[in-house]
Each structure stands twice: as C-alpha cells, then as structure tokens.
Amino acid sequence: PKVVTLPGDGIGPEVTAAAVAVLREVAPDVTIEEHAIGGGAYEAHGEPFPAATRDALKDADAVLLGTVGGAHDSPWNKLPRPLRPESGLLALRKALGCYANLRPVRVQPGLEHLSPLKPELARGVDILIVRELLGGIYFDGDRKIEGSSAYNTMRYTTPEVERVADMAFWAAEQRKGRVTSVDKANVLEVSELWRRDVQALRDRKYRGVHLNHEYVDSVAMLIVSDPGRYDVIVTENLFGDILSDLAAVIPGSLGLMPSASLGDGPGLFEPIHGSAPDIAGKGIANPAAAIMSVGMLLRHGLSRSDAANAVDRAVALALRAHPTRDLGGTAGTRTFTRAVLDAME
C-alpha cells in the first residue's frame, strides 16, 4: 500500500516525521511518498495544492497530513484567497472526496486533570464528532464580496446530508448507538432539510440507533456543562468546525486530538492542532496527535486494526511516562516519539 504524506507548514514537518517513524515501524511494507501542501507549497510551486501533489493522490491508499498555515500576521494571509494555505487544504479535501470528518474526543483515564473542565465533568468523556466536510457554506459557489456588501450561501442537498449521516449511524452502531444531530432548524431552512433527511435515514435504515436533534447553540452549552451526555454528534460543515474545536479542548491539549476524513477515495488523516509557528523547529511540539492519526490511518485507511491498537496503546503509555510540555511534562518531540517506538516493542 501507498501512503502520501503532506507535512505542510509550521510544526507540521516535525510531527509528521514522528508519525512516519511510527508508521514505518508498524507497517514496514507501506510505501511512503512525501509531497507539498499549504504555504510552503505556495513558496515552492506558486500554489498551495500543486499539481504534483494532486497527481500523487491518484493511487494513494491513505493520506497523512501535518498542518497548513502561517502565523496570524503571515503574508500568506494577504494573498488572493485561492493562493492561501487554507485554500490548499480545502482543495485537498475536495480532491479526495472526503465528506465526513471524524473527530474522537476522549479523555484518557488519569489525564482528567489536564481538562479546563472540572475533573468530574471531564472523566470518561468519549464523543465522536462527525462533521460534514465538503458542503454547506464552505464550498457553495454562490458567494461574493463587492463594494459594501458580501454574502455566502449555506446550501445542502439530500444526498449530501445522507452520506455523512450514514457514516455517523454506522459509527454509532459500533459505539453506544446514540446519535445527536445538530442544526438550527428553528431559524434556517437548510437546517430543516438537514433534520428531515437525517431523521428519514434513521427511520429507513438504522432503527436500532437512537437519534435526537438539538440546536447548535444549545449543544455549545451542553458539550461543556454536560459532555457525558453525548455519544456520536453529526452536523454540517460550519457548525462542525466550531463544535469539534470546542469539544477538542475537553481533553486539555490539542496535542492529543487526531482526526480522520473519509469519503469515496483514500482517507485523509491529520492532527487537529494548527501549525503553531511560534514553536516550530524547536523540537518541542507534541507529536501525539499526529501519531494517533497514524492509528486512525491504520484502522480506517488500511484496515489494520491490530496495528492501530498497538499504536494507540503505545501512545497511551508514552503519554504517562514521558509527557510533553503542553501536558505539563518536559519531553521533546524526539523523546516522546522514542517512547512510543519503545512501547511498541
């Protein structure tokens, strides 16, 4: 099998190197091919998602992404929109047809103290957020800024809703069997369609799954004040962007949060943290999320769940023995990675 790696910007290359070391260890037969994306790709090739990268995806079995983007005041942010690093990321998602972004939010036993929430609220949290990734206000072509007015369009069609809802129900069947669909149906027509179609799919195909519908503002509250109530959450692109980042703070460090984006073609696996340009190149970035993304890649991208479990177990051990700075420890990227590799033996 072939895995394309896209290290990207900031700490992306460091954490991807760590993740690749782990991947080589557990799956030595995998061919790894590295390509450019994001701001670095723009610098080198004049665009954030170069043709060579796009071509390489054609026969890939899975894609491992670092992270893209520069600092808040990076000149990249002043480029015309299609040349910015984020546009490379959106184009990549589109090219891969990854319509469902899966983000597990799990508080590891013994690490409750890292959470900004009280330990009794954080303990045992285990949520899977399924975010629609290719539709809605992100991609709709009906958008414009001109003079003193601007607009974007949040649009969905039934097939777009159904395919991501299907993924959520499928995932719920292997978990606690509960799905919360999130919308703003008391105000938006597009949410009315969303709610109707999610419910219809449940009634048609997933009668064993318990489905309820909640408003996005209410979920933003409850995910913080009572996170234990959720199993699988499914929602549209923009709400998912906000809620999945929000939920990601519960475990206490973004350095612990992997993600998988799945669809028709090869899956895309990436840590959810940003490029953290302030600490890039210092050897202190926490590679756990990137390594856990390898776990998701092995499970969902290459169907190797034994190897995936081995990675997950090794990361859990390393986190206890050699916590990185964001976790209140002192381990650097290299030490932590070494600890994961050692724990796998």
Place this chain on the structure above:
Amino acid sequence: PKVVTLPGDGIGPEVTAAAVAVLREVAPDVTIEEHAIGGGAYEAHGEPFPAATRDALKDADAVLLGTVGGAHDSPWNKLPRPLRPESGLLALRKALGCYANLRPVRVQPGLEHLSPLKPELARGVDILIVRELLGGIYFDGDRKIEGSSAYNTMRYTTPEVERVADMAFWAAEQRKGRVTSVDKANVLEVSELWRRDVQALRDRKYRGVHLNHEYVDSVAMLIVSDPGRYDVIVTENLFGDILSDLAAVIPGSLGLMPSASLGDGPGLFEPIHGSAPDIAGKGIANPAAAIMSVGMLLRHGLSRSDAANAVDRAVALALRAHPTRDLGGTAGTRTFTRAVLDAME
C-alpha cells in the same frame, strides 16, 4: 416612562412577575403595560407577535421580555415557520430595530464553584459579548427549502457591520478598552467584509481601543480554555448565537444571565435562559436573570444607573443569602424575589 412587559411562555410569566415587582419598587413612577408574545400569543390571538403587541411598542421606553417557546416536542414546533414562537421573537427584535445584543458574562466573586470550568479559570471572568441581532443568515430573504435541496444566505452590508461594531467599541471604552472581533475570514467572503469594516471603523473613530480579529472556531476553544483573555467580543448573528450561549455556561447557571438588545428604538431586556416548560408553574424558577435584566433596563433603557446599581447589589446579596435550586440552594422564586426586595431597603 412606559415599560412594556411580554411574559411569554413557560417560566416566562413567573420570572417576569418577579422582575416587575422589583421594577415597581425601584421605579414606582414607571407605567407598566403587559402584552402577549410567543406560543401563548399564538394560542390567544393566532399569531406569535400580535398587532396589539406591536402597537404597544410604539410609545414604549423599554421592553421587558420573559421567554418564548415550548418543549422540544411541543406542537408549536410543527406550525408553519411564521407562526412558531421563535418567529414572534425574531419579529419583535426587528420591530424594535434592536441590532446589538449585549450579554455580560460575569463570574460573581464567591460563586466560582458553580462553573463547569476549574475555579482558577472561572475566577474573575468578565466578558461582554456584543452580537449583531438583525442581519446575517437569520433575516436574509434569500432562503428556500424545496424538494431535496435548501439554502440560506449569510449577508452583511457595511452599515450593518458598522453600527454594531460602533456599539462594541463604545462599550469597550467604558471597560478595559479591548475588542475581539470574531469571524471566519479564512473561508467566508462575508467575514472578509466584516473584518475589513470593523477594522476601518476602529482606525477611523476608536484609535484608543485595542482591536484584534480571531476565527470563530478558535474563539470557541479559547473562551473555555482561557476566558480571562477577553474583554469585549463582537460578532455576527449566528456566531454570536453560538458563542454567547457557550460563554453563558461559564458562570454556572443560565439563571444568572441577563441581556440587553439595543438599537434605534426602545431597548429589549430579557434573561437568556429558555422557557423551561418542565419546571414552569412550580414556583422554583430562578428569577435572578430576569431581575438583572431589569437592572440593564434601568441602566440602558431608562438611564437610571443609581437604580440599576441598587438592583445589581441586591441580587448579589440575595444570591448569597438565598440561592435557588439551580445554584445548589433551596429558595423558590418567591423567596428569592422577597430577598432581593428586602436587600434593596
């Protein structure tokens, strides 16, 4: 002066009665006129924002709202959209021209333990969220659901952005002088306009205020993991709906959260909690937020800051002496209200 009260649905009438008792005590010269809104108004008059209510607003100096809406499975939610309780609320906001929703999020000293956040994060939090309330995807007429597709439009014009930003800068000048404007400018054109116009207004008129721009997903994280970093937050309608509800969990009870909606005409003052139909009529609802809304009404609606301060002080005392059930105490609506009235003497 004349204040129109709109008790609304669920616990709305109970908490409004409590608030009115306090208003009568501190401002006996105020004329109070009660009208219908929401689900109850639909039952009685066939529409959630009846003509009689609309007419009564014409010569009002301020409006005190309870809350509207039924239970999750209320038949009201199945009515055609314009007849639902929420539509009455949106029509009311529009009729009053209230384009800026101000929501103070303050953790009262000594009540940190109520927060879902660790006490060291909750302590001292004092944020003012200014949400644009009459524009964006909520009100834009370009919206439709038809067959297997639906859309809504998030649109803003420069004058809409400027008037609410102006309110935020003005408020910041009497606080710590810092404004965070929230958008999704890395993806949305409408956010690009928002960011540009907010910055231009700052550069033109509020050079003494410190302005920064953050993405909505990042703010959702930081408001939980580091709430102390914010002073005034200004954002568009939908992002404001989500973020203001999210921030509202920090003090630990929605029963503590008042709000003021200001614009060209009389202001609208209301607790941010919902209608809580499960506890309606039991005499146990916490009226603190409704009473604190009277405080905001006195300050912003009637320019009586001495009376406003008296109300705020009395509520703070009553919260300590007679906490309600949502705060871990035993006081009912009546006992708490009595305590506020007593504390004012």
